[in-house]
Amino acid sequence: MEIDAAASGAVLKRERVRDAILDLIEERRPGDAIPSERTLCARLGVSRPTVRAAVDELVVAGLLVREHGRGMFVADEKITQELVPDRGSFGLPRAGGRWTSRVMELRTLPAGARVGRKLRMSPAAGIRYVARLRLVDEVPMAIEHLHVPVALVPDLTGEELEQGDLYEHFRDRHGVQVAEAVQSIEPTVVTRAEADLLTVPELSPALLFERLTTDTAGRPVEYVHSLYRGDRYRIVSRLALGPRPPRPRTPAQGHHPGIPPGDLPPGDPVTFSTRGVVQEGR
Numbered sequence: 001m002e003i004d005a006a007a008s009g010a011v012l013k014r015e016r017v018r019d020a021i022l023d024l025i026e027e028r029r030p031g032d033a034i035p036s037e038r039t040l041c042a043r044l045g046v047s048r049p050t051v052r053a054a055v056d057e058l059v060v061a062g063l064l065v066r067e068h069g070r071g072m073f074v075a076d077e078k079i080t081q082e083l084v085p086d087r088g089s090f091g092l093p094r095a096g097g098r099w100t101s102r103v104m105e106l107r108t109l110p111a112g113a114r115v116g117r118k119l120r121m122s123p124a125a126g127i128r129y130v131a132r133l134r135l136v137d138e139v140p141m142a143i144e145h146l147h148v149p150v151a152l153v154p155d156l157t158g159e160e161l162e163q164g165d166l167y168e169h170f171r172d173r174h175g176v177q178v179a180e181a182v183q184s185i186e187p188t189v190v191t192r193a194e195a196d197l198l199t200v201p202e203l204s205p206a207l208l209f210e211r212l213t214t215d216t217a218g219r220p221v222e223y224v225h226s227l228y229r230g231d232r233y234r235i236v237s238r239l240a241l242g243p244r245p246p247r248p249r250t251p252a253q254g255h256h257p258g259i260p261p262g263d264l265p266p267g268d269p270v271t272f273s274t275r276g277v278v279q280e281g282r
Contacts, residue, residue: 017054030076062231078234097136103158105131108150115147119220126150140198147223152176183211198229205230
């Protein structure tokens with residue numbers, strides 16, 4: 001395949017402009033202004049469309065904010081979750097900010113075919129469905145939809161879902177001991193309704209988490225899908241590419257990606273593995 005020289009040059013030029021703007025962002029604090037597009041064009045010796053394309057990319061990525069009539073400003077820092085491998089498990093540093101929950105809906109309803117398959121139960125069997133908004137320092141960060149067999153948690157309350165550690169409530173109040181979770185992560189965009197809840201523009205980038213949790217007996221006890229703001233949340237993996245000296249094991253803190261603080265029992269590290277899947281074209 002022959003590479004289009006014009007297209008290649010345009011991509012490389014935009015990348016250089018993007019790197020230069022990233023340098024400006026790193027020199028500033030959230031809320032600080034950066035030079036105008038006209039000033040950047042003169043400083044970097046490139047055209048207005050090239051600068052605008054790079055700025056647009058950084059706005060979508062949540063690193064810059066445009067304010068009509070005022071200019072461009074450094075966006076608030078993202079909530080970062082780092083995965084640190086340690087002998088097959090991951091000790092999880094605490095994510096920034098104060099995480100809280102607001103229950104939007106809590107009701108009992110039939111599982112239905114799709115959720116019933118995931119939880120290995122009859123479509124007519126009852127589940128406790130929960131929709132809650134997760135916030136960091138009172139700023140909306142994620143929308144969660146939880147499905148739990150009603151037979152396991154018949155008296156699950158809104159207070160449990162808004163206060164304390166959810167899995168500790170499962171264990172101490174309902175006798176459900178979680179043991180393992182399989183979770184997928186993929187990019188998506190938000191709908192108008194989701195955008196209103198998360199206070200972001202419609203079609204903003206987001207991360208979609210889907211998790212199936214089982215107990216010590218291997219029974220599915222929870223199916224969750226969560227939508228996280230792509231402009232404020234990111235996951236960082238640290239990869240060990242060769243032998244390294246052993247490190248002392250420390251209790252895990254913070255939360256697993258997609259499981260904000262308050263949904264994970266403290267103490268043991270969370271085993272976490274990833275697998276890349278290339279989907280066939282359709």
